[in-house]
Amino acid sequence: MSTVHCLEQRRDDLARTRTDSRPAEPLADGEVRLRVERFALTANNVTYGVIGDLLGYWNFFPAEEEGWGRIPAMGWAELVESAHPEIETGGRYYGWYPMATECTVAATPTGSGIRDESAHREGQAPVYRSFAATDLDPLYAAGADAEDRHALLRGLFATAFVADEYFAERDYLGAGTVVVLSASSKTAIGFAQRAAARGLERVVGLTSAANAAFVESLGYYDEVLAYDQIDRIPDGADAVSVDLAGNGPLLELVHRRLGERLKHSMVIGMSHHDAPRGGVSAGPEPALFFAPAEIQKRAEEWGAERYGELLASALGEFVAGSRGWLAIERCHGPDAAARAYRDLFAGSIPPSKGLIVSLHES
Numbered sequence: 001m002s003t004v005h006c007l008e009q010r011r012d013d014l015a016r017t018r019t020d021s022r023p024a025e026p027l028a029d030g031e032v033r034l035r036v037e038r039f040a041l042t043a044n045n046v047t048y049g050v051i052g053d054l055l056g057y058w059n060f061f062p063a064e065e066e067g068w069g070r071i072p073a074m075g076w077a078e079l080v081e082s083a084h085p086e087i088e089t090g091g092r093y094y095g096w097y098p099m100a101t102e103c104t105v106a107a108t109p110t111g112s113g114i115r116d117e118s119a120h121r122e123g124q125a126p127v128y129r130s131f132a133a134t135d136l137d138p139l140y141a142a143g144a145d146a147e148d149r150h151a152l153l154r155g156l157f158a159t160a161f162v163a164d165e166y167f168a169e170r171d172y173l174g175a176g177t178v179v180v181l182s183a184s185s186k187t188a189i190g191f192a193q194r195a196a197a198r199g200l201e202r203v204v205g206l207t208s209a210a211n212a213a214f215v216e217s218l219g220y221y222d223e224v225l226a227y228d229q230i231d232r233i234p235d236g237a238d239a240v241s242v243d244l245a246g247n248g249p250l251l252e253l254v255h256r257r258l259g260e261r262l263k264h265s266m267v268i269g270m271s272h273h274d275a276p277r278g279g280v281s282a283g284p285e286p287a288l289f290f291a292p293a294e295i296q297k298r299a300e301e302w303g304a305e306r307y308g309e310l311l312a313s314a315l316g317e318f319v320a321g322s323r324g325w326l327a328i329e330r331c332h333g334p335d336a337a338a339r340a341y342r343d344l345f346a347g348s349i350p351p352s353k354g355l356i357v358s359l360h361e362s
Contacts, residue, residue: 039075
């Protein structure tokens with residue numbers, strides 16, 4: 001049997017990693033084995049670790065040893081072995097995988113690919129348990145560059161897409177301004193693109209001084225402010241905020257600046273994973289936006305086919321545009337994967353770079 005290599009993180013110290021290596025187990029009836037070709041590393045992966053206990057991300061692919069975990073990542077895999085009579089080998093699938101060389105799931109076939117029916121995944125959102133077959137996937141775009149960009153952007157853009165739709169069906173609560181924290185993050189960029197297309201009076205991006213020029217170059221934000229310029233958020237207009245940073249003191253400054261003019265405070269991500277959390281003293285209570293539930297709601301309301309068509313069109317435009325601002329960097333092997341993860345965790349990866357990782361040596 002082959003040896004399975006898996007990059008793991010210490011759950012109480014996410015900066016610590018190790019490669020767990022052990023022989024592959026024979027498949028049980030109904031199981032399939034997927035060879036994980038490659039996956040994307042983004043700030044979202046760190047967020048999954050930070051809130052892994054709260055939202056169950058550690059339960060996607062449980063580690064063998066207490067105290068260690070396997071943060072999920074979005075990528076591509078080939079189905080190389082099957083013990084399910086209705087599932088053939090050879091297909092390629094997009095979905096959530098461990099940062100590993102392979103993955104075994106208790107599978108059932110679906111109209112779009114397969115679904116993981118493992119007992120420990122029963123309570124998870126359907127979007128997290130699904131693996132989309134390339135020949136059945138309406139969002140699939142062929143070619144290595146397109147696949148890499150989908151691994152990096154597709155899941156994050158889907159979050160941005162439904163977040164914008166959440167506001168749009170409420171007419172942005174009458175607000176003419178949207179303030180986006182951590183404006184250089186990929187989800188924030190996707191959201192800003194959608195919000196800009198709505199014709200809002202002003203899309204304001206908050207970012208670090210080091211990333212301000214990059215964020216301005218995107219063309220999606222009407223105004224870009226560094227975090228020490230929050231007091232320059234425009235006066236007068238009602239606003240909503242979208243927080244991808246998870247930085248309590250920064251969000252408090254936004255709330256204090258806007259006060260009663262802030263009509264909704266949406267919290268999505270935690271790109272500032274080491275920042276303190278905290279409450280707010282003005283404006284509405286921040287509300288966590290859980291994208292999988294919103295995606296399921298849209299698919300039910302619009303119909304899965306219509307939802308897929310709308311998302312595919314918007315995603316295609318976003319991915320095409322990303323070629324002007326996002327360069328792909330690939331690395332191979334457990335050691336390189338560990339270094340890439342640690343660089344990401346340390347915040348040393350610029351927003352203009354997308355990391356595609358494989359634990360295979362070539």
